[in-house]
Amino acid sequence: MTNPALPDGVERREIDGELRLATRGEPVYGEPTADGWRAWDPRRSKLGGMIELGFDTGLAGGETVLYLGAASGTTVSHVADFAGSTYAVEFAPRPVRDLLDAASSRDRLFPLLKDARRPQTYAHVVEADVDVIVQDVATRGQATVAVRNAQFLADDGRLLLAIKARSEDVTADPDDVFDDALDRLRDAYEVLETRRLGRFHEDHLGVVATPK
Structure with a gap:
């Protein structure tokens, strides 16, 4: 299968002698840089x-993006x-x-000190019909968070979600956790693609979905 094309503004650049995924901008978390490009480390980013x-x-x-679980900005x-x-x-x-x-240094990045489980607290700030929701939250009920925030997503938009099994239940089989989360997601989304992120992130499931 041919890999999808990278977004405009994302390239594979040689940095520190290695071809790496990279974006152009000021460094944030000590990542290596070259000629204005900063390495995007998949081991630190779902x-x-x-x-x-x-x-x-x-x-x-x-795209217009709503990012849930931004942490320190990596x-x-x-x-x-x-x-x-x-x-x-x-x-x-x-x-x-x-x-x-x-x-x-990023005039398109708008930090919001808010709880992703309570989208009503930032609904007055986020513009309607965002193109993409990216979600990476370490909490129980990750699928519920995605469902509650579906209101912001354009009809043809995408949800890009990383489900962390250990955040839901450290004792449960990750496969069971993922199945339960996908069932909940289907209340609001059509799931297009799922795959384990184990090469970079253990016990995580990557999900691509679109609103129903």
């Missing part, structure tokens, strides 16, 4: 892992390097301070 594994993310560059900073308006939701104040630093 979305980066999905792209490296050839998921059909639908990303072309320039992945969302790469997204904001090539996307359009990027709303970054994170509920913990400490990582938001780092996220604000990442946003200082």
Whole structure:
């Protein structure tokens, strides 16, 4: 199977003698750089892992993005390097301070100190019909978070979700956790693609979905 094309603004560049996924922007987390390009480490980014594994993310560059679980900005900073308006939701104040630093050189990145489980608290900020929701939250009920935020997604938009089995139940079989989460997701989404991210992230399932 041929891997999907990379989005505009994402390239494979030689950095430190290795061909790496990269975006163009100011460094954020100590990643190696070359000629203005910054390496996008798939071992530190679920979305980066999905792209490296050839998921059909639908990303072309320039999309409006709602990012749930932005943390200190490792992945969302790469997204904001090539996307359009990027709303970054994170509920913990400490990582938001780092996220604000990442946003200082990215005028399309908008940090929001909010809880992704309560989308009504930021509905007045996020523009309607975003093109993409990227979700990477370490909490129980990850599929429920995605369903609650489906209201923001355009009819032809994409959900790019990483489900963390250990965040749901550390004692359960990950396959059972993933099956339960996918059943819940189908309340609001048509699931297009699923695959384990084990090459980069153990006990994680990558999901691509679109609204019903």
